[in-house]
Amino acid sequence: MLALAGCGAGESYSPTVDVIGSYFPAWIVCIIAGIFITVIVRLLLVGLTVHRYILLKPVVYTFMTAFFTALVWLMFFKN
Numbered sequence: 001m002l003a004l005a006g007c008g009a010g011e012s013y014s015p016t017v018d019v020i021g022s023y024f025p026a027w028i029v030c031i032i033a034g035i036f037i038t039v040i041v042r043l044l045l046v047g048l049t050v051h052r053y054i055l056l057k058p059v060v061y062t063f064m065t066a067f068f069t070a071l072v073w074l075m076f077f078k079n
Contacts (some may be wrong), residue, residue, distance in 0.1 A: 026077050034069030041068075 038061060045051040054060055 037068040
């Protein structure tokens with residue numbers, strides 16, 4: 001019992017977002033927003049003809065999605 005004493009201490013809640021009456025974990029909303037922002041940035045890069053100069057496109061867009069996901073999390077759920 002003494003080893004488990006710290007498990008419930010502090011703020012142990014799961015941030016959720018109300019979407020049309022259903023509660024979703026906030027990380028799902030952040031991932032969807034990160035993918036959406038990455039698609040918009042990709043379309044901008046294609047329009048500016050920078051897309052063809054990017055090497056290792058899957059790696060760049062994967063890290064871009066992770067960056068935007070973390071950015072959305074920090075902007076809206078940083079507490």
